[in-house]
Amino acid sequence: MQVFQSMLMASVALVAATTLQANITGTETEVTVQENVLIYAGPLSQDANTRAAALLKQFPQVQTLKITSQGGEIGLGMDLGDLVYAHQLNVEVGQYCFSSCANYVFPAGNIKYLNWRSQLGWHGGAM
Known part of the structure; x- marks a missing residue:
């Protein structure tokens, strides 16, 4: 029974990861400014990072990055994190911030905000 449960959990994780990857490649990221907030919604991408910069x-009055992202390539997360850190932006998670968003963008924020419905998710590890 324990083997079955382990296999079932592994299958669910694989399906979720495959679905997430399909959503990343088929979605365009929206990057806009509203008042003093830079809004970044979608997977991390070079085009979106360039637009954010x-x-x-x-708009030098921008103080906060509000992000909803399932993540993306590690380098893109690091690049956006560098941009956040260089501009001393606060980071607010809209709906969710996963993977490289959680690893590199969220920690780079001056002040970090999560509302009670926001999701922040890491995966993997160094070992």
Whole structure:
């Protein structure tokens, strides 16, 4: 029975990861500014990071990054985290921040905000 439960859990995790990857590749990321908030909604991408950097130059009053992202490539998370840190932005998780968003973007924030419905999720490890 324990073997069956382990196999079932592994299957569920594989399906979830495959579905998440399908959603990442089929979704365009929205990056906009509303008042003093930079909104980043969607998977991390080079185009979205470039747009975020341009908007921060155009709107220097921005103080907070509000992000909803399932993550993306590690390098893209590090790049966005560097941008957040360089601009001393606060980070607010909208709906969720997973994977490289949670590993690199969220910790880079000056002040971090999670509301009671926000989800912050890490996976994997160094070992």
